[in-house]
Each structure stands twice: as C-alpha cells, then as structure tokens.
Amino acid sequence: MVQVNVFIYDISAERLWDVEKPIPPVRVSTNLNVVAISKKPKGKLEIPFV
Numbered sequence: 935m936v937q938v939n940v941f942i943y944d945i946s947a948e949r950l951w952d953v954e955k956p957i958p959p960v961r962v963s964t965n966l967n968v969v970a971i972s973k974k975p976k977g978k979l980e981i982p983f984v
Contacts, residue, residue, distance in 0.1 A: 951957070966983040974980050 969982045969984060972980040
C-alpha cells in the first residue's frame with residue numbers, strides 16, 4: 935500500500951469564509967502530474983508535481 939502525505943503551507947479563502955466561523959472538515963480530490971522522482975534518506979522520495 936502506498937501512503938501519501940501532502941502538506942499545505944498556505945491557503946487563502948478570506949472572501950469565501952467568515953474569519954469567526956470554524957473551518958469544517960475539508961476533502962480535496964485532484965489529479966497530479968509527476969515531474970520527477972528523487973530518492974531521499976530514510977527510504978523517502980521527493981516527487982515534484984504540477
């Protein structure tokens with residue numbers, strides 16, 4: 935089984951969501967185009983995508 939972790943460092947929705955309201959759970963579906971694959975230490979891979 936492949937495990938994928940994606941980290942989002944910044945998101946902007948100031949026009950769509952009131953600052954005082956709590957953020958509900960979000961589910962995002964997308965297609966990714968892999969640009970390259972680089973092997974990293976500890977058995978990890980770095981895979982840039984667009």
